[in-house]
Amino acid sequence: MVNDLTYKKLESTNINCNILSPENTTWTNVTVIGLDLFAICGVCSLLKRVGGVKLQVFTSLPTDMNVLTDSSIVIWVKMRHDGLPELAGHIVKVCRRYRLMRQLVISDAIPEGMTNDIGPLSRVWLTHGSAKVDILLSSLRKVLNAHCLPGPLFIKRLGRVQWRVLLLRAKGISTRKIAEICGIGLKTVSAHESAIRERLGTRNKSEYVWLVRNAQLIQQAIPALGRDASRYERCNNMRTKQKV
Structure with missing residues (x-):
C-alpha cells in the first residue's frame, strides 16, 4: 500500500x-x-x-x-x-x-x-x-x-496551409514573411493560427506558444508531417522554377 x-x-x-x-x-x-x-x-x-x-x-x-x-x-x-x-x-x-x-x-x-x-x-x-x-x-x-481516444495530433485535422503556418512559425518567421511565403494576407495568417489552436485543442496562446516551441519534436512523433511539409516545399520550388 x-x-x-x-x-x-x-x-x-x-x-x-x-x-x-x-x-x-x-x-x-x-x-x-x-x-x-x-x-x-x-x-x-x-x-x-x-x-x-x-x-x-x-x-x-x-x-x-x-x-x-x-x-x-x-x-x-x-x-x-x-x-x-x-x-x-x-x-x-x-x-x-x-x-x-x-x-x-x-x-x-x-x-x-x-x-x-x-x-x-x-x-x-x-x-x-x-x-x-x-x-x-x-x-x-x-x-x-479520460476516454481512451487518440490525441488530436494523431488525427488529420489541419489543412496543408495551416501546417505550413505552424511550421514556419516554429522556425521563428515573422507574420509578414509567413504571409509572403504562403501567398496569403496578414489577417489570414492570424485566422489560420486561431483555427490551429481550436482544432488542436490548445485553450490559449500560452499553450500555442508551447506547441510552436516544440514543433520539431512533434514532427518526430508524426513523421508524415515532416515528409508532407518537405514534399510541398519541393513541389512549390519546382513550380516556381518552371514559371521562371
Whole structure:
C-alpha cells in the first residue's frame, strides 16, 4: 500500500503497489516517473485519495520504454532536468510509441498561464509544479477518467496551409514573411493560427506558444508531417522554377 512508500523505500529504482478504495471495482495501471522523491511521495498520497490504481514507480528515467506497455497513464513528476525540450522529448517518445497512453506532467518548467486541460501534444495534461493540492487532485482525476481516444495530433485535422503556418512559425518567421511565403494576407495568417489552436485543442496562446516551441519534436512523433511539409516545399520550388 502507499503507506509503505516511505522516502527510504523510494530510494530503490522501481516500486510496485496497489491502491484500492472501497468504491473502486476496476484497476488503472499508472506509472509514476520522477527524480524528486518527496514530490513522488506527494503524488502517491494524492493517488491514494483517488484509489483504484495499480502503481509502478521509477525514481530514474527507464532505459527501456517496454516497461510502460501495461500502463494506461504515465505521470512525470518534477524531473530535475525538465527544461521544456528535454521534458517534451520524453513525452513525445511515449506519444509516438503508445498512441492511447494518457500522460500528466507536473513540472516547474511549464509556462505560467498554462491550463491543466488537455495539452497541445497528444493526450497530455499539464500542471505547474507549484499548483495547489486541489488543482493537482483535479488533474489526476481528469487523466484517470479520460476516454481512451487518440490525441488530436494523431488525427488529420489541419489543412496543408495551416501546417505550413505552424511550421514556419516554429522556425521563428515573422507574420509578414509567413504571409509572403504562403501567398496569403496578414489577417489570414492570424485566422489560420486561431483555427490551429481550436482544432488542436490548445485553450490559449500560452499553450500555442508551447506547441510552436516544440514543433520539431512533434514532427518526430508524426513523421508524415515532416515528409508532407518537405514534399510541398519541393513541389512549390519546382513550380516556381518552371514559371521562371
